[in-house]
Amino acid sequence: xxxxxxxxxxxxxxxxxxxxxxxxxxxxxxxxxxxxxxxxxxxxxxxxxxxxxxxxxxxxxxxxxxxxxxxxxxxxxxxxxxxxxxxxxxxxxxxxxxxxxxxxxxxxxxxxxxxxxxxxxxxxxxxxxxxxxxxxxxxxxxxxxxxxxxxxxxxxxxxxxxxxxxxxxxxxxxxxxxxxxxxxxxxxxxxxxxxxxxxxxxxxxxxxxxxxxxxxxxxxxxxxxxxxxxxxxxxxxxxxxxxxxxxxxxxxxxxxxxxxxxxxxxxxxxxxxxxxxxxxxxxx
Numbered sequence: 001x002x003x004x005x006x007x008x009x010x011x012x013x014x015x016x017x018x019x020x021x022x023x024x025x026x027x028x029x030x031x032x033x034x035x036x037x038x039x040x041x042x043x044x045x046x047x048x049x050x051x052x053x054x055x056x057x058x059x060x061x062x063x064x065x066x067x068x069x070x071x072x073x074x075x076x077x078x079x080x081x082x083x084x085x086x087x088x089x090x091x092x093x094x095x096x097x098x099x100x101x102x103x104x105x106x107x108x109x110x111x112x113x114x115x116x117x118x119x120x121x122x123x124x125x126x127x128x129x130x131x132x133x134x135x136x137x138x139x140x141x142x143x144x145x146x147x148x149x150x151x152x153x154x155x156x157x158x159x160x161x162x163x164x165x166x167x168x169x170x171x172x173x174x175x176x177x178x179x180x181x182x183x184x185x186x187x188x189x190x191x192x193x194x195x196x197x198x199x200x201x202x203x204x205x206x207x208x209x210x211x212x213x214x215x216x217x218x219x220x221x222x223x224x225x226x227x228x229x230x231x232x233x234x235x236x237x238x239x240x241x242x243x244x245x246x247x248x249x250x251x252x253x254x255x256x257x258x259x260x261x262x263x264x265x266x267x268x269x270x271x272x273x274x275x276x277x278x279x280x281x282x283x284x
Contacts, residue, residue, distance in 0.1 A: 001247050002150070004225070004254045006142070009149045010262035014058055017269045021059040024276065031276035032061040033091040033117065033268075034083050038076065038102065039069035044095045047265075051093070054265045060272060061088065069099045076102060077110055084112040090279050091117035091272040114279060117271040120166070128171055131178050134278060135271045140172040142263025143204065143225050144179065150252060152202075152223055155180040160197055162186045162213065162240075163206030168227055172204055193217075205240035215245040223252045227260050 055062035113123040119135040127133040159181040163169035197217040206227035228240030239256030
């Protein structure tokens with residue numbers, strides 16, 4: 001069994017972005033990212049801090065808009081419209097989840113698709129569907145980067161994605177399909193989910209349930225990708241996969257923490273760089 005080390009691969013992605021950003025600076029272009037956070041969700045605050053740090057590390061300009069939880073839809077929409085018009089801001093990211101009184105769908109659809117570095121806008125989702133895209137959602141893109149970095153063959157393999165969210169499950173299935181896998185999506189209503197999971201050469205777990213994938217659900221020699229970030233019964237950080245018992249069964253596995261997590265923010269940096277290039281007439 002080999003670990004798919006997200007920290008190492010993520011560092012390589014950031015170094016690549018840093019070098020390309022330095023080359024862009026010589027042409028007078030500095031990528032700019034605006035991050036909006038509404039309210040005081042502690043997990044969201046950690047993510048936003050990490051995004052700010054990553055921007056500084058690769059040489060981006062960044063702005064953070066920390067809005068109170070009392071912010072109205074009109075105020076939030078108005079900020080997004082303003083950022084859409086700014087030439088120095090190439091990427092706009094609204095940290096989800098938003099407080100219950102705000103409509104995240106409305107905000108996502110308001111972001112200029114050319115600045116939608118999360119790739120959540122329906123235009124970008126549609127382009128991913130047909131395989132003609134500029135940006136990819138950060139977590140699935142990070143997973144594909146991990147798979148590629150390890151030289152794992154995808155062509156002709158059976159992939160099972162457990163989870164059907166718009167942020168991970170659905171786009172993940174599309175990317176695996178584009179890389180010549182035969183893909184099955186499993187979810188809470190799938191009969192015999194364990195048997196379905198066991199048919200996978202590449203198994204992606206994105207359900208948000210601690211240690212949901214157990215050793216008896218994994219085909220010997222499978223590649224296991226754990227997207228989960230949960231707390232176990234002792235309050236310890238764990239994924240959707242029962243790592244201790246699954247690791248001996250598979251050929252590759254991502255740890256939690258240190259697997260998929262670090263890749264997500266690095267791919268956000270990659271998307272912002274791509275956006276800056278496209279907005280300045282430079283083909284990536």
